[in-house]
Structures are given as structure tokens and as C-alpha cells.
Amino acid sequence: MSQENVWRTYSPSAMEELEKVNREYKLCLDEGKTERECIDASVERLVKKGYKSLEAVKEAKQPLKSGDKVYAVCMNKAIAAFHIGKQPLSEGMNILGAHIDSPRIDIKQNPLYENDELAYLDTHYYGGIKKYQWVTIPLALHGVIAKKDGSVVKVNIGEKEDDPVFVITDLLVHLAAKQLEKKANEVIEGEKLDLLFGSRPIEKDETLDKEEKDTVKANVMRLLKEYYDMEEADFASAELEIVPAGKARDCGIDRSMVLAYGQDDRVCSFTSLFAILDVEDVDKTACCILVDKEEIGSVGATGMHSRFFENVLAELIALEGSESELKLRRALANSRMLSSDVSAAYDPMFGEAFEKRSSAFFGKGLVFNKFTGSRGKGGSNDANAEYLAKLRKVMDDAQVAYQYAELGKVDVGGGGTIAYIMANYGMEVIDSGVAVLSMHAPWEITSKADVYEAYKGYKAFLTAK
Template sequence: MEAKNVWATYNENQIQELNEINERYKTCLNQGKTERECVALAVDMAERAGYRNIETILAKGTSLKAGDKVYAVCMSKMIALFRIGEKPISEGMNILGAHIDSPRIDVKQNPLYENEGLAYLDTHYYGGIKKYQWVAQPLSLHGVIVKKDGSAVKVTVGEEESDPVFVITDLLIHLAQEQMEKKASKVIEGEKLDLLIGNRPIEQVEGLDKAEKDAVKKHVMEILKEKYEMEEEDFYSAELEIVPAGKARDCGIDRSMVLSYGQDDRVCAFTSLFAMLDVEQAKRTGCCLLVDKEEIGSVGATGMHSKFFENTVAELVALTEGESELKVRRALARSKMLSSDVSAAYDPMFAEAFEKRSSAFFANGLTFNKFTGSRGKSGSNDANAEYLGELRRVMDEAGVAYQFSELGRVDIGGGGTIAYIMANYGMEVIDSGVAVLNMHAPYEVTSKADIYEAVKGYRAFLKLD
């Protein structure tokens, strides 16, 4: 069984739709480089499509009916969108679930220091990264600073042409003999990932001969205070993320691919969101769930292990069928889900890491992973054959190109998604997403054809009876 490159199958209208979806996707990647930015973007898109905040509905005490569209947000980092179906929610939902956090470098809470005339921000990396990939390239700073009075200041530096950028330095090759002999995991160590942000000292008070201590650090704080009305102590209540600077770009002389930061897993998050906003009517309630913290185990209040989704479903059941814990449990157990997460694309430059017959290939369509995990399927959800048969029928009827794969060779590594967490409710779940090259690197690569097929597949799934 061999999947085929789908580019040759498209007609002129399909190519036009493919290009429109990918331009829209690249715009979303540029605007959503952090989980907070992704949620803000999703809220804006949802409200323009007629979705209402569930908090407003609860405050008014109104009920919901078939066709109504609502969303709920958790701590600005997690969002669930629902379109109420014709059937009761207790009969189950069709859920698209993706994560919007990506590997990155975070700024610590007491970060600013000066060392030999250079000012740095102390950092701690987030998620699984090859640390050596993050040095010697332009980086930007995104996030929020929250003051003691509760006011919040948004920070984005390094994305505009007129902005400065930042860098993590590397050792020059002329002096790197010992460094080059280290294991890849030790070439750059975690505490060496500090961000270089300044070198110019604060202007000295006239008449003083002695240079002021930490003059470069003080100049940095002077700039931050002027721009953000920020004191150094405000770092304590700031969330600042370091990501690659620059926009998503077409990749390849044929413009067939997308190169960008954060495509794991925003390629699945945004395609799921597109599909959710496109589908207006269906018998079952549709849901698009975009979550945080997947890269570090889905923990915390905004991760999939939290009760946010379950609590929101309980509110929806109460607003449509009346309050009932049993109906909430039924709704979750009878639901069907695509855990929309990326898969590893076959890379012929590293063929030894893959088993070719069970690999995902660029431009072969939406990828299904029956299981993930590592070695003996450890930590994996393993989807039921009956569910796979149903999905094959749905995708074939909708003309969606798809493929089945595993995450590399057995025993060589592995990974996980949010699928196993949702499966705890007893619902049918399978991993389904877009194949990616350079996964977890500062810049990842996807196929425009696979992005297009993902949107088509997610639309078809949301219409599943």
C-alpha cells in the first residue's frame, strides 16, 4: 500500500483554494508565536464568525440551541470553541484537539544581569529542543508584563523591520576545539542559553570620574521603564518567551512548502480552527480545542490534564439539556476525537531513523497515527480498528488524501500527544495531523498540500454523524 503525491491530482480551483488556505495559515503563524497570541487570534476570528463568549451567555442566563456558536477561554492560554449540533450534546461531540504551545526559551523571574559590559536575560528552555540550534541566529521577545496593580503590558520586540533583535552567542570556531569534541547534548548547555540584550552603558552623571557599577544593565532598565513603565521587580510577574524572529515563508523554488517557527503544533491548531469556522451545520456538536503545555506533559491549569474542558462541557450540557453529571459523562464517553498533532515526515537525509513502509511523506495527505508512544507503545493511545474503519470511509467519501504512519523506527525514540488523556473519558481518539520536517527546530517545514488536505479532513470529520 503506497500513498501518492497529491499535487498532480489538483485542478485549478483546488490549487486556488490551497493557496488561499496557506496564505491565511502563514498570516496566523506570524500573528501567533505564543500560546497567548494564538488564543487572542482565535478569539478574534471566532467572534467575527459569530461565536459568543460563554461567560456572557451564563451572565445573561440564556439557553443554547442547535446552531449556536460559543467559546470559552482559560487564563488566556487555552480555548474551546463549540458549535451546538442538532443532536443533544449527551449523545457525543466531534472534537478536534490541538496544542498551541511550541518549544522555545523562557525568561526567568530574576533574569537581568551584566557580565563584563554585556547585559543578558537569564533563561530556561521549554520543551524538547536541540539547544545548539538556538544560538547565533536572530531572536525576538514576546509576552506580557503584569504590574502589582493588575495592569498588563504586552511585549513584542524583534518582529518589525525597525525593531532590534536579540541573540544567544556561540563560541567562535577558532577557539572551539574542545567544544566540538562534546556530545551534541552538551555542546551548548542550558545555562549558556542566556539572551544578549545590551552593551551600551547608561550616561554618566557629569563631573563623576568613576564608571557606575552595572551601567549597561541600568541602561537596559532605563529603556524598559521608558517603553513599558517597568521596574526590575516587574520581571517577577512577567511571562516573556524567546522565539525566532521573522515571518513564515514559502519554501522551495516551487513554493510548495512552508518554513516557519512553531508549526508543531500550530499547523494542526490553525487548520483545525479553519475547519471549525468553516462548518456551519452538523448533526453532532462540533468542538475545536486548543490547549497549552503539551510540550511539557499537558500539566497545569491550561494543559489537557486540567478540568477546564470537562467543566466547560458541563456548562454546555446545563445550558442545552439541564444540569446533569451523568449526561456530562455520557457526552464525553460518546464523543469522537482527532488529536490533531503533527507527525514526523520521512527525511531521506536521515533515512536510518525511519521505517519507510510506516512513514509519513510530504504531499501524501493528512497523516493518521494509530498509536504513538515509545518502544513498546509506552505512553500511547492505541486507536480502535472500528474507529479507523469509520474514518477511512469518511475521508474517502470527502475526497481527502490521507496516509498512516508511525513516529520513526521501533526502539529509536518516540513521542506523545494529548490523545491518551482524552481517551480516559472512554471516547474514540486517534492522532491525526500534518507531517513535519525539522520538528522542534527553530524553523520547521511542512507541505502546503498536506495543510490543504488537513483542512479538508477536519471539515469532513466535523460533519460526521
């Protein structure tokens, strides 16, 4: 069963809307290169659309009613937004769930050191990466520095035109004979992913300790003090992430694709956000939840395994005027969810890793993965056939282009999402998302057509009865 390339079906008005969605999508990618930045971008757009924080709604002490819009944030790294429907929450919700963390390189808590008059930041990579892809490319530093006085300073270096950028060095090819004999996962070791941070020694003056040896490090700290009023000890309470420097760009001579960092899974996160922002009248409550930590197992207070979502829903049921543990359980069990996560796009350059009949292709729309997991479906959700049939009708009625796929050949590998976690509540869940080329690389590629169809599909799902 072959899906037509959707580019052939678009009218001029559809093409205009497609480009509008993708322009906003690229802007969000530029604004949101970390979890915290994604939350800031999401809250800004939700508030503009009339959403109120859960804290404000609780303070007002007014019961929830159909049409109300509420959001809640967890530690600035996860968010849940609700457009209250006509039915009570206990009848269930239509939920879009995606993750806003992406593979990257993190700064350790005691990172700054000098080695032979070069200053470095010690690092620890986050999520599944090919380490060799991160050397010799321009890198930016994003994050926050939390200080003992309670203040939090935002850091963003490397994105402006006149900003400095950073780099992780590699061995020159002339001396790399032994290095090139290594396996790909050993060519660059994790402890050699340290960020080159400076090379200029501090100028000698009366404030410089005569015994000071690490003069380049001292100069780095002088600059950090000047820019951020930062002491070296403040690294202990900083969250600093190394990401590729640069903006999301159109890709291809025909401008049909998007090249950007972090499209796994922000292509699904931002299209899910766009969908809930644009729904107007819903029967079931529409929900969009964007979470952290999926790339490392959905753990921690801001990951899907936490009770954040469950706790927020309990608060909403109480605001409905019917606080009840049983109603909370019913609301979860009666809900339907799209676990909005990316799928591997078929790459003819590496066709041997794919089973072509069960692959996702660029330009063929939203991807449904009935099951994920690895090899023998290990760790998979595996959605019910009846639920998939309902979704087929929803998508067909809304004229959304969609396709079905697996993540490569059965014995080659695999992957997982947040789907199985929400399925633990007894709700219907299936993975659906956008096909991505070069997934988990510093720069990933998506089709603009698939981004548009994902937005359309997510919006249709939220309004389904």
C-alpha cells in the same frame, strides 16, 4: 500500500483554495508565536464568525439551541469552541484537539544581569530542543508584563523591520576544539542559553549612583522604563518567551512548502480552527479545543490534564436545560476525537531513523497515527480498529488524501500527544496531523498540500454523523 502524491490531483480551483488556506495559515503563524497570541488570533476569528463567549451566553440566560456558537478561554492560554449540533450534547461531540505551545526559550523570574559590560537575560528552555540550534540566529522577545496595579503590558520586540533583534552567542570555531569534541547535547549547555540584551553603558548624569558598577544593565532598565514603564522587580510577574524572529515564508523554488517557527503544533491548531469556523450545519456538536503545555506533559491549569474542558462542557449541558453529572459523563464517553498533532515527515537525509513503509511523506495528505508512544508503545493511546475504519469512510467520502505512519523506527525513539488524556473518558481518539520536517527546530517545514488536506479532513470529521 502507497498513497499518490496529491499535488498531481489538484484542479486549478483546488490549487486556488490551497493557496488561500495557506496564506491565512501563514498569517496566523505570524500573529501567534506564543500561546496568548494564538488565543487572541483565535478569538478574533471566532467572534467574526458569530461565536459568543460563554460568559455572555450565561448572562443572557437563554437555553442553547442547534446552530449556536460558543467559546470559552482559560487564562488566555487555552480555548474551546463549540458549534452546537442537532443532537443533545449527551449524544457526544466530534472534537478536534490540538496544542498551541511550541518549544522555545523562556526568561527566568530574576533574569537581568551584567557580565563584563554585556547585559544578558537568564533563561530556561521549554520543551524538547536541540540547544545548539538556538545560537547565533535572530531572536525575538514576546510576552506580557503583569504589574502590581493589575495592568498587563504586551511585549513584542524583534518582528518589525526596524525592531532590534536578540541573539545567543556561540564560541568562535578558532577556539572551539574542545567544544567540538563534546556530544551534541552538551555542545551548548542550558545555562549558556542566555540572551545577549545590550552593551551600551548608561550616560553619566546626576541621577546615576557614583558606586554604580552595572552601567549597561542600568541603561537596559532605563530603556525598559521608557518603553514599558517597567521596574526590575516586574520581571517576577512577567511571562517573556524567546522565539525565532521573522515571518512564515514560502519554501522551495516551487513555493510548495511553508518554513516557519512553531508549526508543531500550530499547523494542526490553526487548520482545526479553520475547519470549525467553516462548518455550517452539524448533526453532532462540533468542538475545537486548543490547549497549552503539551510540550512539557500537558500539565497545569491550561494543559489537557486540567478540568477546563470538562468544566466548560458541564456549563453547556446546564445551558441546554438539563444539568446532570451523568449527562456530562455520557457526553464525554460518546464523543469522538481527532488528537490533531504533527507527525515526523520522512527525511531522506536521515533515512536511517525511519522505517520507510511506515513513514509519513510530504504531499501525501493528512497523517493518521494509530499509536504513538516510544519503543514498545509506551505511553500510547492506540486507537481501535473500528474507529479507524469509520474515519477511512469519512475521509474517502470527502475525497481527503490521507496516509498512515509511525514516528520513526521502533527502537529509535518516539513521542506522545494529548490523545491518551481524552481517551481516559472512554471516547474514541486517534492521532492525526501534518507531517513536519525538522520538527522542534527553530524553523520547521510543512507541505502546503498537507496543510490543505488537513483542513479538508478536519472539516469532514466535524460534519460526520
